[in-house]
Amino acid sequence: MKKFIIIFITIATLNACSNKQTEKTKTESPLTENTVTLTEAELKNAGIETNKPEQKNIASILRVNGKIDVPPQNMLSVSVPLGGYLKSTNLLPGMHISKGDVIAVMEDQEYITMQENYLTAKAGLILAEAEYNRQKELNASKASSDKIFQQAQNNYTTQKILVKSLSEKLKLISVNPDKLDETNLSRSISIYSPIDGYVSAVNVNIGKYVNPSDILFEIVNPQDIHLALTVFEKDINQLAIGQKIFAYTNSNPEKKYLCEIILIGKDLSHDRSIVVHCHFKNYDKTLIPGMFMNAEVEIQSANAVAVPSEAVLTFKNKQYVFVDKSNSGNHWYEMVEVVTGNTKNGFTAIKSENATALLQENIVTKGAYNLLMKMKNTEE
Numbered sequence: 001m002k003k004f005i006i007i008f009i010t011i012a013t014l015n016a017c018s019n020k021q022t023e024k025t026k027t028e029s030p031l032t033e034n035t036v037t038l039t040e041a042e043l044k045n046a047g048i049e050t051n052k053p054e055q056k057n058i059a060s061i062l063r064v065n066g067k068i069d070v071p072p073q074n075m076l077s078v079s080v081p082l083g084g085y086l087k088s089t090n091l092l093p094g095m096h097i098s099k100g101d102v103i104a105v106m107e108d109q110e111y112i113t114m115q116e117n118y119l120t121a122k123a124g125l126i127l128a129e130a131e132y133n134r135q136k137e138l139n140a141s142k143a144s145s146d147k148i149f150q151q152a153q154n155n156y157t158t159q160k161i162l163v164k165s166l167s168e169k170l171k172l173i174s175v176n177p178d179k180l181d182e183t184n185l186s187r188s189i190s191i192y193s194p195i196d197g198y199v200s201a202v203n204v205n206i207g208k209y210v211n212p213s214d215i216l217f218e219i220v221n222p223q224d225i226h227l228a229l230t231v232f233e234k235d236i237n238q239l240a241i242g243q244k245i246f247a248y249t250n251s252n253p254e255k256k257y258l259c260e261i262i263l264i265g266k267d268l269s270h271d272r273s274i275v276v277h278c279h280f281k282n283y284d285k286t287l288i289p290g291m292f293m294n295a296e297v298e299i300q301s302a303n304a305v306a307v308p309s310e311a312v313l314t315f316k317n318k319q320y321v322f323v324d325k326s327n328s329g330n331h332w333y334e335m336v337e338v339v340t341g342n343t344k345n346g347f348t349a350i351k352s353e354n355a356t357a358l359l360q361e362n363i364v365t366k367g368a369y370n371l372l373m374k375m376k377n378t379e380e
Contacts, residue, residue, distance in 0.1 A: 035325070036375040037332040046374075049366035050324045053358050056306040058342050058349045059298040062238060066229035068291045069277075074221040076195055081172040083212050084108035086204050087188060091217055095199045104191040104216060111173060115185045118166040118177060125159040132156035197221035200289070220289055227259050227278040229295055236274055238299040239264060245278055247295040257284065259295070304341060304349035305358060311365045312340055312348050313372055321350075322364035322371050333364060333371050 038046060084106040091103055135152035138144035167177040173189045201218035204210055227247055231239065239261060246256040259278040268274060278295070280287070313320045319340045322333045336358075341349030350358060364371060 034335040046370040047367045050362040062297040069228040076219045078217040107188040128156040128159040229276045233272045305355040306347040324362040
């Protein structure tokens with residue numbers, strides 16, 4: 001009888017423990033490696049906020065790259081039509097210059113010869129004109145023959161052509177023939193900047209002889225800089241003249257520059273791409289010709305399941321959101337892997353197969369990072 005009582009007590013004790021374990025299992029969260037539980041105190045400190053995903057129109061983004069370019073009319077190569085020796089210059093690459101500034105002084109004995117020839121021809125023109133007028137009067141009264149008059153007329157015309165020709169040559173080297181006389185001949189000439197802009201290249205040094213075909217300086221006017229983007233053949237049909245794009249540099253991707261497509265190329269390169277020219281809406285002097293840039297083009301809008309961007313976490317090269325699975329006073333959250341799409345106005349599209357199912361769930365929209373840290377600390 002005593003043994004029977006002991007066995008009965010043991011069985012009752014085991015049953016009671018079993019019932020308590022079952023009750024405990026029902027009330028606690030089903031813990032897995034992708035779940036995390038919080039106490040009431042932890043929940044308060046974590047700043048958790050939840051909300052259901054939304055259906056939103058989020059534009060598809062085409063990402064391309066290119067570089068800043070300058071149209072030919074805004075680039076200038078400075079040379080000297082008659083050559084000569086560089087006497088002086090103070091230009092350095094990057095220096096700003098204004099239209100009409102003296103950018104170099106050249107000297108050569110040929111300049112003296114040209115001025116001499118012009119003044120000599122101009123003096124000869126005065127003599128030829130006087131002889132022409134004299135012979136014209138004599139021929140009118142038949143005091144001289146037609147042949148002599150025609151010869152005087154020919155000499156006068158020839159001398160006018162010579163003076164005009166030498167005058168234009170002087171203008172090529174920035175010498176004003178109207179202000180030139182025997183008192184102000186010079187072996188030096190000044191080279192003036194024809195545009196406002198920045199010096200992009202200095203190819204000569206003082207004392208060097210340059211030929212007419214040599215380029216002394218290169219000047220760029222960046223006021224009308226363009227963005228030349230490389231777009232592959234498969235994406236060209238999604239672009240149009242007047243379409244807006246946002247460009248940014250690698251060094252400062254947060255700063256966006258609004259641009260507009262002004263020209264789409266017609267020739268495919270060897271890699272099946274086309275150059276698309278865009279115009280900056282606002283000029284920024286920090287943008288330099290030749291600088292590489294990235295650009296984003298909104299090409300279409302699509303209705304998608306979207307969550308606040310801060311709800312999406314990147315962990316081990318994958319994207320996740322936390323789903324609120326709390327019930328019966330227990331606060332637990334499951335980390336669910338997702339595939340993300342485009343982001344716009346603080347919302348990120350969910351493209352994975354579980355997107356529709358997530359519409360019925362409460363997603364952690366704030367404090368998701370705190371949950372990830374708690375889960376990692378628990379695993380460790």
